[in-house]
Amino acid sequence: MLNLHLEVWNDVERGRTQSPNKNGVLLQSQFNKKTPSKLHLQLKEEEHVRQKLAQKVSELTSDLYLKEAELLYCHSQISRYRSEALLLAREAGSLKNHLAEYEYQFECQSKELAALGLEKKTLREELEVTCQEKEELLERWMEEKREEAERINKHNAALERWNSYAGRLNKRLYSRLRQQTWPTTKSQIIQKDLGDQPSPKND
Template sequence: MGSWKNHVRGQLQHRDQREKVPYAGVFTSLSQLEERFEIRKQILEDVQTKSLERGGVEAGKNTSLLQLQLRESEHLAEKLSQTVSDLTTVLYLKEAELQYWQSRVSRHHQEALTLAKGSKTLKATLSEYEFTIECQCKELAALHVEQKELKEAAAQAWKEKEELLQRWMEEKREEADRLNKYNDTQERWQRLAKQLKKHLHKEMAQGYDPIETSSLSGATKTSPVF
């Protein structure tokens, strides 16, 4: 907030250095010239009085010289008076400008106060947002940990599933092997039974022999298991 005040103060000082300081000695010079004018005027009156009393040529010369000096003084006085008038006008303008700048400074000061209040409100809001972000970051970290644990549990479950599937496939393969062996055994028994039936029908076609039939029946009952 102090930067703009320093800037305005520096601008006013620069303006004084540029516009007021060069004319600082004018009023002093004017006073001195007015004093000289009064002195010369008094001297001129005295000389004129003496010249009237004496009536000499020398007094006339002195009177002419003093009148010339008086005219010069009057010219300088008029010039200085005009300068003073101009400076007074400039001074009024500068005072009006100073009032304008002071009003602007007051307005900027009010704006600065408003901005300071807004900045304070924004800082409070920012603090709330930072607190919310911090809480959300903590929640996110907790969710990451939970996600990691879930991934590990899912990986373990998948591993157990694969192992279970592998065991189930092994059991099914063993069961299929047993079923294949059983089917092979059944097929061998069926082939053997067909052969026996065929042989029996052949024997019966050639003639019935109870002994052979009995021996054949015994051989069938005592057949080994393959």
């Protein structure tokens, strides 16, 4: 402002010295009359203010455009975010439903797991009992087989003894038959019979 005043003052001084024409005389006279420097200063001030205001208006207008553009952008963003929010809300709702469903399933499966755990425990116990029974059965089966083997061995031995004994008796009978058919060899056959007699151990 001080500069402006100084500038205006210099302009007035310059006008006084450099205008020897009629207008200069007139101006000088007007200055002289209504303190023209003051008015000029006021004018200049007004002009300056006007310029400043104009600049400010221009700045504000550009700001306004900018803000309007920003506002538009923000509106679009808001609309986008709104739609996104709606979508997310829907998704959240769906996820919530899923969560509830999963929670329910989890609960069911937990119960099922507990039941299966119990069943497994029971089955394990049963398996142990069955294994024990199997071992016992196997032992009994082996015992049965052992007895059967012993029985068969005894039967085989008895059969062999009987066959042997029957064969010897048969032979003795044949000898007697011969003895009766050829009495001359009687004494010899008797000797043979005595020799053929089965020992008590063998019979």
